[in-house]
Amino acid sequence: MGDLDDARGILFPDALPSFHRREVPAGSAHLARWYWIARWDLPDGMVSTQSVLPFPASNLVVGPEGITLSGPTTAASARELAGRGWAFGVLLRSAGLAALGFAPAGIVDHEVDFPDPALAAGVAECMNAGDSGVAARVMSDWWAGVSRRAEPISEGAGLADRMIEIVESTPGIVGVEHLAREMGLSTRALQRLAKEYIGLSPLRIIRRYRLQEAALRLREDPGLTVARVAAELGYADQSHLAADFRSTLGLSARDYRRRLQP
Known part of the structure; x- marks a missing residue:
């Protein structure tokens, strides 16, 4: 989009x-x-x-x-x-x-x-x-x-933007190791890059986009189950997505969907 x-x-x-x-x-x-x-x-x-x-x-x-x-x-x-x-x-x-x-x-x-x-x-x-x-x-x-x-864009800032683009466009990435491979970096180098140029850990960045996507899908398709959303976004199972919802949004995926109902 x-x-x-x-x-x-x-x-x-x-x-x-x-x-x-x-x-x-x-x-x-x-x-x-x-x-x-x-x-x-x-x-x-x-x-x-x-x-x-x-x-x-x-x-x-x-x-x-x-x-x-x-x-x-x-x-x-x-x-x-x-x-x-x-x-x-x-x-x-x-x-x-x-x-x-x-x-x-x-x-x-x-x-x-x-x-x-x-x-x-x-x-x-x-x-x-x-x-x-x-x-x-x-x-x-x-x-x-x-x-x-401004100073010319640093290599690190450019890499950080590329990291964001990869996470946004590749829903199957749910782990830091996977993202590091896509970036051609070690996990340690990826951690340093994210902290210096974005301020959040790579795992938080990945989870943020996955939760944004999960919330979007739950809003736009009332017939879509939470389990299917979890599977399509690469979560190991529904409980992992539910835990992300609660820790970040303060409510479960099901409660979120209920609040969307008129």
């Missing part, structure tokens, strides 16, 4: 506010994967909880109150929305995070301030005016500047 249409990661899409993605210009595509834009306008007193199983990467997020950098997460995350608001996010690649001067291992499960008043004001002006297209151009101009100042 194309990046902009990738439905993985959103656990309860029917509960989403207005949400869409935009392409990153070719000149910055080595630093960021896509832009994502969310808007909401909720009745007084209403709170909408948005549950997400994030991609194993960091996000730069502009909101009405400024800019934050969210590191990779080790579990699902949730955010409560109320009133009226918006968010303009950038899903970063390994080289993009490095260009911003951050090491992923230092911001795992953390959200830190990213002070850039000019960027914050420029994006906010467009978003408050209801024009996410112009906001995207402001963000793209900013990234073009980052790209000009």
